[in-house]
Amino acid sequence: MIKNIIKKLKNKLFLIAYSGGMDSTVLLYQLLKLKKTNPDINIRAIHINHNINNYSKKYQKHCIKICEKNQIPLIIEKIYLTITKNIESELRIQRYNLIYKNLLNHEILLTGHHLNDQCETFFLSLKRGSGPTGLSGMSYETNFGKSKIIRPFLHIKKKKLEIWANKNNLIWIQDYTNYNINYDRNFIRHKIFPILEKKWPFFLKNCFRTMTICNEENQLKKILLDEKIKKFLHFNECLNIKNFKNLQEELCKSLIRYWISLKNIKALPYKTIQKIYDEILCQPKKNNIRIILKKNEIRKYKNSLYFIKKQPNIKNKIIFWHDTNNKLTLPNNLGYIIKNSKKEGFNIPIAKKTECINIRFQYKGKILILGKNKRQEIKKIWQEYNIPPWLRNQIPLLFYNNQLISALGVFIINQNKKEQKNKWNISWINYIKTDYKNKFLFN
Structure with a gap:
């Protein structure tokens, strides 16, 4: 079933999502069969123990036994959940996070999802009121970080896999949680599909065709939107x-x-x-x-x-810079402040020995900044520098005692000429960009 698929792939490193069930067992043994004539194929397996019933340890032992018998390296990961709502969704998220953590460079993840799984996903999407993207279901091939997931059985009915498994005398586990119809997917599998297939034997194939059409329409839409959005x-x-x-x-x-x-x-x-x-x-x-x-x-x-x-609120935070020879790290990943030895950064009056240097993130009132001839509300200055409201309390404000000296990277307060003799240079090191008009801006 997967011979031609594997031959087309350049990478021959595979990690199988191995539950021990029939689907992943067929996948495992088909790869082992191919490896006999293609020795360059490297196979590993990963089993996620969900710890949701008393049989979980039994399933894990079965997977260990099968992999040891066939000399397949097996990774065991465990999940411990205490939630009672959306458990299927949360298990899936944690499962894929654990798999991704163990995936090697250039290694492809293979899963045993088949046509029945695909159509169940379609019905779940209908239940949620999904659009064409959701109704497209799972893709045969999906990017997975720097690697990819391939589902080689996606167009094959479960019955066909079961016939192959029995013909080859395979042993697999029966996960009894798959019969619990309190789970949406199991309800569709055991209560809805048997009725539909009895009435219309071709229903699953036509369901898959609809998903394929939705996927094609969705891909076309992406192509058109990708071109259109460039203008905006x-x-x-x-x-x-x-x-x-x-x-x-x-x-x-x-x-x-x-x-x-x-x-x-x-x-x-x-x-x-x-x-x-x-x-x-x-x-x-x-x-x-x-x-x-x-x-x-x-x-x-x-x-x-x-x-x-979203960032934590730091409007009322005050950070003291006692040793200016060392950099001052800022909260919210806003970078750090350093004293420059060369003529870089902001050239500002140096603090007096009696003044305490501190950084704040909030100021209200009118100020007079260099380059201006009259005092302005600080709100107006933020607007002139094109700084959105949600970013204004993320910009470090330099104070000497309670006197505002500078909004680092933006403006400097206009001081009396007598106070401007002794100066120093400081810089705010960050990853902020300027926008297309070269105005101060960051995301």
Whole structure:
């Protein structure tokens, strides 16, 4: 079943996701059969012990026994869950994280997913109200970090694998949790599919065809959106929505969804995309709107959308810099501050011996900065430097005692000429970019 697939692959390093069940057992033995005529094939296996019932240890011992018998290196990893909701989803996430941790360079992960699994995924996507992406199901080949996952049995019915397994006298485990219909996938497998296949024997194949069509349409859509979105992306990856008012709603939402997908974020629900459209695009006069996406946020500023990682609030934090000969590390991965020996960085008045040098991240009121002839509210200065509201409390403000001296990397306070004789140079080392207009900006 997999002979031609393996021959086409340049890499011959394979890691099998081995549960000990029928599907992964067939996969294991088919690879072993191929290895007899293709000695360059290297096989390893990984078994994830989910620890969800009393049989878990028994399954693990079975996998160890089979791999030892066939001289296959086996990795054992264990999961311990205490949650009761979304357990299937959480197990899958942890399972793939553990597998990825053990994957070698250039090693391909093989799984035993088959046609029945694919169609179950289709029904689960229908239940969630998924669009074409979700209805496309699993891909035959998927990028997995720097490697890939291949599912060689994806177009083959489970019955065919079972026939091959019995013909070759294979031994596999029966996972009794697969019969627990409290799990959505098991309910579809044991209660829905038997009825559908009895009425329409060709149902699973046609279901797979629908998924293939959805996948092809989805790939075409990606190609078109990839070309279209280039007109709206700034180099710092924010999305320019100034001209979205001239586009149809469907295209706007598709562009937003595709833009978010470029961040390697799990596809957002339809209602979330609709919320972004309704609350941001349909209210052009409103600024500083934010849509929270777990650990991330989507924010609007000056006709652009920004996808940012939520940061802890450090507005009230004060950091003292007692020894200026050593760098001062900043919170929130904002880099560090150093004193320069050469003429680099900001040239500012040096602190007096009686003054305590400290860094803060908040200031309110009017200030007079170098290059200006009148005092301004600091909010206006942030706006002039094109700094979005959510970033203003991430910029280190240099204080001597309680006197603001500089917003490092942005501006310097205009001091009296008498106080400007003795100076020093300091730099804020960070990974901040400037935007396409060379204005201060960072994500």
